[in-house]
Amino acid sequence: MFEGTILDLPQDQRILLGQRYRNCLYHTAQAAKWIGLIYIGIRFLLMLSTSERNWSMWTMLLLEAFFIHLCRKEQSLAILATKNPERGPRKRLRLQGDKGLPHVDVLLPCCGEEIGVILQTVKAACTMDYPESQFRVLVLDDGGSSLLQKTISDLQLRWPHLSYNSRGRQSGQVFAKSGNLNYALTNLQREFQPEFCAVLDADSIPTKDFLRATLPHLLMDPEAALVSTRQYFSNLPTGDPLSQTREHFYTCQNARLDILGNAIDSGSGAVFRRQSIVDVGLYPTYSFSEDWQLSLLLRGKGYKTFQVDEALQFGLVPTSLAGHIAQRKRWNIGHAQQIPAMLSWRNNEISVRLRLSIALNGLGIIVEEIGCFLGFAVVPLLLLCGQRLIPTISPSALVLQLGLSFVMICLSWAYEFVQTASTGHRSAAFALLENKWLAGSNIYGIMRFYLVSAKPKGSFVTGSKENSYNWSNEYSLLGGLYRDLIENGIIYSLIQVLAMILSVLYALMIIASTEDRPMSAIFVTVAWPPLLHIFILGLKCHSVPIRYLFDPPRYPDLAELKTEKVSRQNEVIQETLKGMHEASKHILRSQTRIELRDELLT
Template sequence: MAADQTYDIREFPHDPQILSGQRYRNHLYYVAQLAIWLGNLYFVVRFLAVLFSAHTWQMWLMLLVEAIFLHQLLVIAASKVEKNGPRKKLRLQGNQNLPRVDVLLPCCGEDVDVILATVRAACSLDYPDSRFRVLVLDDGGSMALKEAVLDLRSQWNHLSYHSRGRQSGMVFAKSGNLNYALTTLQGETQPEFCAILDADSIPTPDFLRATLPHLLQSPDAALVSTRQYFSNLPKGDPLSQTRSHFYTCQNAALDVLGLAIDAGSGAVFRRNAVVQVGLYPTFSFSEDWQLSQILHGMGWRTFQVQEPLQYGLVPDLLTGHCAQQNRWNIGHAQQIPAMLSSDYKHYTRTLRWNIACNGFGIVAGEVGCFFGFLAVPLLFVSGQVIPTTSPSVVKAQTWLALGQVLIMWIYEYLQVVHNGFRSAPFAHLENKWLSGSNILAILRFYLVSDKPKGSSFVTGSTLNSWNQHALSRCRKLYQDLLKNGVFYNFALILATIWAVSYAIASVMTAHNDPTFTSLVSSIAFPPLLHICYLTLTNNWVPVAYILKPPHYPDRKSHPPIDSKRPFSRPETKNEAVLESRWPGVGKVRKDILHLGSRIEVQELTKL
């Protein structure tokens, strides 16, 4: 019997903002296709114009920088699949004969109170307690956490504590921790599905009922990931810590293809699929990302659900945010040497090649942005940046360039409207101001030490110095400017402004009445102005953060619910029934719903 006939799965309507954006779906698709064709034509014309002219290094550098920042082929091409619409909003009904699930909660040195909040929410899920277990996997070896979990077992007997001992600072500890659960702890009792929650990610009561249907209806699907929402996000999200572009644009498009990337916490997977592909990979710090690629290479599909089903915590210091980004990029860099070694010959050649190329592409993107930003002031002071062989050559390059930049801006705004969220144009470049820091972290990891010194790579660990808020303002400013590299961003902004001023003065001095050719071949070339805008706006982000540090709200503080656009409560049992079955769930549920209200109000006020 088919999976969707075995279980009672119901479909619910999407939120209004998602439905309203769908009317722009066809517009986005056709604009994306136009952008692809126009972009290809533009770069062919530009390449030939430079090649068959008295070219200079400035012209080749300009063409290279354009290729880095203007060619969005991968992002734009992904939008082609969005013609199928967003993923359905499903709910698993009933309580009889539901699949068994293990909720895995790996932790390593995070604050005990933070972990326990997640534990209580996980134990209180709207799911029969006879059909799921909560396994706390403590790699921090905390006796305080062990005792607290054992105390909670009197309230929830489907909760248990497990530890491999103190693994803090060990390489690949999280993937090893999860594999320990999938093998040693599940040796006798093997569930059909497993869910993963980070130590600070509080799930909503209907977390399992909202995610399992997508796997139950698709036997060839191995994993469903959920978009990550946060309860302590500062107003305006100045550091793009929500990664909204990734979730709502890139991963949403991959989801329709069945190729969504697992973003870590809040994932639910089919246990036999992960065991079949060799468990969690241990060659990278980004084990969730690489697991997705391995599953795809072995014929499994993966999905993403956009609904707010979990609420985590973002690093509330710039140092913590930088360290988190560094760790992710080190993880992507690790894909390359791992796939070139003989240790993974059990993967097919095609799979190894795809994983290695993916890692190389991500690292190359960081390198490209770093040198691309540096090249902007150099291009402004260098004078002529395009060939001026003839007036027709100048006009062809200029008008095609203007059309290419314009269609990209139109695409960016349509993408925002279609996906129902507010984002700055070209948000796929979010956190590229950190490209230099990420490259340095990769080099330090391979050339100096591949182990963290005196701390942990776990973002929320109290062992990390960036989670200790007792630093003086001067010490914190020193740390941000030098250790986090913001001095480089500040210097780059000043250099760019100076270069633009110098270029304008030079053109005006050389030409009392500047011609069209003299302007568009230097300071007024549309792509150069566009890339200058990207350089200034991206590198201003950390500078603005230091000049006006944002306020990170405490998880327990909740603003009033917006009566006009209230948080959509999931369809589930009423609180009285839940309270009778799970004592104490009422307070947990109320806290989670308040969190949902706060997150949705923040999201909607951005629209």
């Protein structure tokens, strides 16, 4: 057990404010979950009791059941995370002093990224606030770059705890990032095994106190195997139109999994207990999403995994739509790889129960993609079919279904608003559907990967042309339009939105031309509340790439970030001349991403 000093820092004010809604979130989630289940149960029983069933009724029932299932998963997780008052947000901890600190290897896998990007990370990693005798920085170059090797060799004179390592130039057949990390954990650590290891992507710059902020969570809990840190980014465009921050995942889903000790490793910025990773067979090599799979294996073996929400690293997002789509597609292919891998005899060393759990996890993610793609696609068909969408056995049955559907939708929205308030972060309602406009592209990518692609079925290399960060934005006007509409699939979202709007207008025209149509007939067809709700969610979801087409975001490059840094430094100097005391207080209080990023770019 660690006997050093660990300081407990004041909690983030936003998180403290969000905790005021903890009980409200719990009760709202309970109400929304059970009303949804009762509603869909009654709808199913009424379907069975009528003889006038048709395809549109069954389709509507399945559509409602699917979206209720998506919401129920979120609500159930919120209930589990908030029902125990003793469990709360993760504390902000800092390791104090320089004596008795554990040894750490900082692993920096790379493959073809820009030298300048890699060196920014190397500099930040080497100058972290941690005794140089207690940590090493291992650059793991799968690109076999002689220039990078020479540069790192020169930097060793300044930072002797830095080293360059390479398996030679790789092309993907040796499991890329997972194989690179396993090479470090075995070959490079054969003579000396540190107690802990940290992983940083080539473009993820750690803050000075990265190790001092993450290690305490592992030192204080012997059952903890891994601490993942939330990913922040330096080059986000204003408004984050493509939801590249994954804020909903970090602040809602993974934050609650963290409370349960089951957080998912998001890749870069992870710190883990080396022996725990060795115990589960090192990094999995059967999937592109090796970080996600590692988390599932650790969880299945009884280890705890945590997430720290603090801004402790800053990476770079893909600066093109094609790069963003490729990144998301690669993640989903990785989830699809879970299924055959866990059903294969090659993984017999993993227990049957754990293999089944991992396979079902991957299947669930892929089914959700298929469900979102088909779910939004059938909305125009249901609006145009002109048939009743629910059974109307009696007036009371109609009123019951209408009333319950209205209450269910209201509670779903109430839950979304309370959830946003409880996180302390700004988040859109039903953010669980963010990037679901990519469902069709992801499904196509999975099918193409297994049926057409000649690429190896192991992990891709993460640098060079395969690295979505390196995808170019340089196209002519017509070339860019073709790329976005056809290659990036915006044409599908455009067709989807037009079909939904035109189908509603057509249905309204039919209603207006029918004088004797009773109001009840309208409510069971085009104005059925759950159908209109899903219609609104579909428009919201598929409008994202269309807005991108007409108003593409502008991503700042590294040169602009440095210019902004100099400008901000000049502002601080002016403030200092006006009043040293007030300026000092301002700097000490500055803990936002921008101030921390500026510090790293110095």
